[in-house]
Amino acid sequence: MDRVLVRLIAATSFLALSLLPALSEPKHGIAMQGEPALPADYTHFDYVNPDAPKGGSVTYCVVGSFDNLNPFILKSLRTTARGMIDTVYGNLVFEPLMQRNYNEPFSLYGLLADSADMDPDRKSIEFHLDPNAKWSDGQPVTPEDVLFTYDVFKDKGRPPYSDRMSMIARLEKTGDHSVKFTFNEKANREFPLIVALTPIIPKHAFDKETFDKTSLKPLIGSGPYTVDKVQPGQRIVFKRNPNYWGKDIPSKRGFDNFNQITIEYFLNANAKTEAFKKGICALDDETDPVKRDRDIDFPAFRKGDVKQEYFNTGIPPVVTGFLFNTRLPKFSNPVVRRALGMLYDFEWANKNLFAGKFNRTMSFWQ
Template identity: 35%
Template sequence: MSEGVSRRGALAYAGAAAAFGLFPAAARAETEGAPAAPAAAEGDPQAFGPERHGLSAFGELKYGPDFKTFDYVRVDAPKGGSYSQTPSTIALNQNFTTFNTLNAYILKGDGAAGMELVFDTLMARAYDEPDALYGLVAQSVAVSGDGLAFRFRLRPEARFHDGSRLTAEDVKWSFETLKAKGHPLIAQQIRDLEGVEVEGEGVVVLRLSPKRTRDLPLTLAGLPIFSKAWYATRDFDAATMEPPLGSGPYKVGRIEPGRNITFERVADWWAKDLPVNAGQFNFDRVRYEFFRDRAVAFEAFKGKAYLFREEFTSRVWATGYDFPAVREGKVRRETLPDLTPSGAQGLWLNLRRAKFQDPRTRAAITLAFDFEWMNKNLMFDAYKRTASVFQGAPEMMATGVAEGAELALLEPFRGKIPDEAFGEPLTPPVSDGSGQDRALLRQGAKLLREAGWTTKNGRATNAAGEALTIEFLEFEPSFEPHLSAFIKNLKVLGIEGTIRQVDPAQFQQRTNSFDFDVVSRRMSMSPTPGEGLRQVYSSESANLPGSQNLSGVANPAVDSLIETMIAAKSRDELHVAARALDRVLRALRTWVPAWYKDTHTLAYWDAYGRPPEKPRFTRGTLETWWWEADKAEKAGVKA
């Protein structure tokens, strides 16, 4: 949803949505650190400042206006060959295991992975900076003194794949259409876009509401641009298998609906030599393969059905890579550091259900989750326990007792939020690793009694005679051993747990409408969190169809702290508010924290070359790797 790229964790889902996945991790382009416009200095807040080549959250840019390429690419990387994988990150309506539409920007249907490759954007992400964007379709941008208007000057050479010019009218139509008909997550994120003005073919002005978020300008700069003329005879909000007209590095090629989709490199892509693209998008073909079962997908990799795989199953990583191609050096394994914030991964309890309303009930459920046993017996000790919603970003993770600026942010809500928010941050219980820690389960039983559940015939029952049951909604079987161990402990507490596996389309529909008890998901985190937090934790998203607020969090303190983060004028202010928010979200106990790892475990047929260092905030495989024909021949694979 976006981003740097949120990998799919050992749980069934990665986070989706603008600041988490599909769009660049964007934040407000502050005027601090950039020269002020003369008119603005004279007191006209609506006057535009000088044109600039990039934007970032707090005015910081690594690359100057004359930069030739990003540091993490090989400028002369050869073009050719192919890259193929299964989807490892999704956003909006996309699905890991299938697709039935090429429209990935609406709520309807299951969108095909990779569709973002088809469309250009006003600006492009630098993946060695937390949130910086540089000119792509837009050669420059000027910001008004009040930060409420952004004038983008478009490159006259920008073209769609049919040769037609990409104009300001296309930008205007795209943004207005996404706001009116796009996926609810997009519409929510750009709702403070007040207007789009066209100043000739090559200049577009975006006017924003005074209450706009820090994220909005860069989020807009990262939105796909569609052809207004192409959609004149088509419904934008229709699920369709017709390949759309784009302007990006690839166009849709061969399709087998629900099974695979191939993207073909546009050899005469108008933007291929721009600094933001030099040395990138080197493969002639990019293919995504879809499988309903992870075991089948692994066998397909061994059979060369696809050539690149990020391994998310620790058991397979530890024991499965002993097949001949690995021993012969034809398949390589690498472990690369994952320096992006991991975020919150776990089991999300649907607080819209009355049975989960009491926090003591939720605490009891968490006590039955024996991570230590699972990690040792199911995951080869490959993972660490997730504790924070900002896991992997130490500067945003709460530590110690709330004090100073953090305490000042929390103090107005004393008595309205759990007391734990003011003390040591709540952390998941540590079991004895036996698989059934009796001390923790006794604590859980006590909490259930305090919450009004009594045991009748071995079942926890409330005053109305209703038994406490939990249905875990899944769309694939890989998490079943972990859930089965969890369910076994829940049964000791008198809670009846069941696993409901549905097809991917039904899973999407049920999560979109919040028709579940518990689902597993990873909410990956931007290095500069902003608007995406509203989509996962704010009251306004609690009942928005398709939102990522799976638990239905609707808490005034959470809303206030999110707004404080969004309005932060410096990274220090952002980090203070994040630590306060982390305290509150942990204390609310809306999820059962699971696990994370801070590495990418990669396996691939030895047909690729890559730069010596990967970009800090993404894996970089598709963007910066290239095909090496000699190695491919030795490995016995074809392009």
């Protein structure tokens, strides 16, 4: 009888063990669909020169002003200095857990976190921080920094950062270098990647009580640059951190090559264009083809010091046109909006105002 009972217990224990979910291995990258294209032993992104020389300086020019260096707060949202976190000029000061590879539709690779363990159903994800990750003051990046980031964003941050805790059921430290996010029913399949792209801030360098106040004091981040000079509303200068912790990791190899990056501010587009003509700005962008052709005739261009280049981006066109405020009663009827669209003489406007250089899109979502 005892022998049978022992066998029954052993069989039951084996069945219980066999029903446990298989433990997955942390991966070097995650993707929105399928698997990341690059293997675990990749050395750099395909579109980057890993041996690009370091040095020199570059000046970018923008229209506007700034009175704040903290990009995560609601106050001065539209007047925060460019470059702190920036889709155009780069995340110079603050970094996310993982880095996007723009050669793929939506794949992320290790940055502050060198690997991630994502549940197949995307109900949770565990990030394993790179033990070498450091803030610009030399202190290590820790799980406590990740926990603090989400805590302070929830209470003091601006959208969309302030909304992300509403989709997280639990956020916990799971090891000396790891944190785990468990999601609730509000989260979708993309949300683990959104979490991976959320910038992380240092707990020791911020005071939660005053976090939502604007500041022009240079902030500590983990990124490749530090703030060197600030002239409010006019200029911000970043210098490359020679001790940047991530300069040799694959997702950052070949990036961050200038020793100095300056962003100059101008009150309007005309002033910015004139500054470009004088050699202050490294590049100029202009979406109006007539204005571009008119402004391109200046001495530096005729001497060959300025180059004009056309290229096909391969992405859907950006819509330029009129948008109706459908909250107003006069625009609420779709038949009225359709009639106004039919009244607009695109062919005449294109010929007489834009030198025939535009093509009409078929919809806002072409």
